[in-house]
Each structure stands twice: as C-alpha cells, then as structure tokens.
Amino acid sequence: MIGLFDSGHGGLTVQRALEARFPQRDFLYLGDHGHAPYGRRSAEEVLSLTRDGVARLFAEGCRLVVIACNSAAAIALRRLQQDWLARHYPEHRILGVVVPVVEAVTQVPWSVQSAPPEHVGAPITVGVFATRHTVRSDAFRIEIRKRAPQIDVIQQACPGLAGAIEANAAETRLAAEVREAVAGLTKRLNGRRLDAVILGCTHYPLVGPLFQRALPSPVKMLSQPDLVADSLANYLKRHPEFDALSPARSPGSTRFLTTGDPEVVGRIAQRFLGHPVVFRAA
Numbered sequence: 001m002i003g004l005f006d007s008g009h010g011g012l013t014v015q016r017a018l019e020a021r022f023p024q025r026d027f028l029y030l031g032d033h034g035h036a037p038y039g040r041r042s043a044e045e046v047l048s049l050t051r052d053g054v055a056r057l058f059a060e061g062c063r064l065v066v067i068a069c070n071s072a073a074a075i076a077l078r079r080l081q082q083d084w085l086a087r088h089y090p091e092h093r094i095l096g097v098v099v100p101v102v103e104a105v106t107q108v109p110w111s112v113q114s115a116p117p118e119h120v121g122a123p124i125t126v127g128v129f130a131t132r133h134t135v136r137s138d139a140f141r142i143e144i145r146k147r148a149p150q151i152d153v154i155q156q157a158c159p160g161l162a163g164a165i166e167a168n169a170a171e172t173r174l175a176a177e178v179r180e181a182v183a184g185l186t187k188r189l190n191g192r193r194l195d196a197v198i199l200g201c202t203h204y205p206l207v208g209p210l211f212q213r214a215l216p217s218p219v220k221m222l223s224q225p226d227l228v229a230d231s232l233a234n235y236l237k238r239h240p241e242f243d244a245l246s247p248a249r250s251p252g253s254t255r256f257l258t259t260g261d262p263e264v265v266g267r268i269a270q271r272f273l274g275h276p277v278v279f280r281a282a
Contacts, residue, residue, distance in 0.1 A: 001026040003062030005053040008036040010202035011068030012272035017225035025252040033260025038071050039131050050076040064242045067096045070200050071131050074139035100231035106148040125192050127185045128155040130200030156185040162203040175210050182214040196220040257282040
C-alpha cells in the first residue's frame with residue numbers, strides 16, 4: 001500500500017493520476033484538512049504537521065509515502081528524509097512532488113547535484129505558479145538552476161487561488177485569479193519569452209484550461225500529476241522491494257482519511273477525483 005499525504009484536497013489530482021497508472025495498487029490518502037491551509041502556517045508548523053501525517057500513514061501500513069503537496073514537500077521533505085526517517089523508519093521511504101518536475105524540466109536525474117556539461121543547452125525561461133510557501137522556499141528555482149543553469153526560473157505566488165478552488169468558487173472568480181497571476185508573471189519577465197510553465201500547486205490542474213487560456217501561445221504547461229506518476233513508476237522499477245505485486249492481482253483499492261469533517265471533505269473531493277468518495281476521520 002502506498003500512502004499519499006496532502007494538506008487538503010489538492011493531492012487528489014495526484015491520487016487520480018496514480019490510480020489510473022497503477023490500477024492494481026492499494027492506496028491510502030490522508031488529507032490534513034483540519035489544519036489547512038498550510039499557507040498561513042510557519043515553516044516549522046508545516047514540518048511538524050507533515051511529519052505527523054507521514055507517521056500516521058506509516059502506522060497504517062504504508063512503507064512508501066508520497067507527499068502530494070508542493071508546500072509540504074518544499075519545506076519538509078529533505079529534512080524528514082535526512083534526519084527523522086533515518087532515525088525512526090530506516091525501512092520506509094518518502095517521496096515528493098517537486099522532484100519529478102525538476103527532473104522533467106532539466107532532463108537531469110535528482111541524484112546529480114550539479115550541471116553536467118553535456119546538458120547545458122540554449123537558455124530558456126520557465127515560469128512557476130505556486131503558493132506563497134512554495135515560492136518563499138525557492139525550491140523549484142534552486143533545484144532547477146543547480147542542474148541546468150541555462151534555465152531562468154521566474155516564480156509567481158498565487159495566494160488566493162488554491163483556497164478559491166477548494167471553496168468551489170465561480171469560474172469568473174477563478175479566471176480573474178489566474179489572469180492576475182499571469183499578469184504578475186508577465187511583468188517579472190521584463191520582455192523575455194516564456195517557454196514553459198509549471199503549475200506548482202496540486203490544486204492548479206483543476207484550472208489548467210484557465211491558465212492555458214490566459215498564457216501567451218505557444219507555452220508548454222507541465223502536468224505535475226502525470227509527472228509524479230511517471231516518476232513513481234520509475235522508482236518502483238529501481239526499488240523492487242516496494243513493487244512486489246503479483247501479475248494476477250485483482251484491482252486495487254483506495255481508502256481516504258481526513259483530519260477535518262469527513263462529510264464536508266468527501267463532498268468537495270468529488271470535484272478533484274471525478275467520482276464520489278467517502279472519507280473517514282483520521
């Protein structure tokens with residue numbers, strides 16, 4: 001069983017992609033809706049809440065957990081991997097949603113910590129739309145430039161967008177939020193051509209068409225849920241100890257936990273997953 005942890009509903013876009021890619025696998029999703037949104041919390045609070053959520057998934061039987069929240073992954077993943085995991089759960093693993101995007105943009109494996117000479121190509125500009133926490137962490141820019149210094153990374157915070165999506169705001173409001181974010185990014189470009197954009201929050205794929213409509217054409221838009229699914233498939237091939245399914249195994253199942261109100265959370269979750277879902281209290 002693979003666990004997914006998110007501060008709320010956004011990780012369900014990743015869950016949907018993983019269920020489609022791995023139909024024989026069992027998943028356990030934990031949304032920390034009771035403490036959401038993480039954007040108004042300090043980095044230390046985000047670290048503590050993420051650690052607690054991952055520990056709960058470990059206790060439920062997950063040996064592999066994906067942090068399906070960009071803010072939590074950017075702030076907490078490395079610290080949890082390097083210290084807490086090694087001391088308390090040496091046989092478990094934690095993955096995040098930032099790494100697959102960095103690898104896709106740079107075409108350089110995460111294990112490579114500096115730019116290989118043969119990978120330094122023509123300069124390009126990549127835009128990142130994300131929450132304030134993710135932008136403040138500078139994770140996308142640091143990790144991309146470390147491996148591909150020719151890539152110029154321009155970041156734009158979208159402080160109200162994830163909340164508006166979760167609140168099922170009208171499309172007119174969502175479109176206005178997206179247009180404002182695109183205008184802010186465009187101003188930061190200072191006339192440079194935009195080659196690609198990263199939707200650096202797992203809520204944002206739900207308004208992907210609004211971003212595509214507001215962005216200049218042609219601009220490539222990276223799908224984070226699909227990239228995470230690709231990355232997990234590669235990880236399982238490299239680590240068969242986490243990939244021991246029988247070829248004859250019947251379809252897998254997914255359970256959903258929340259620290260919030262299960263009825264309210266389940267009602268909203270249907271928009272993210274595309275089908276009815278039942279949450280139970282964590």
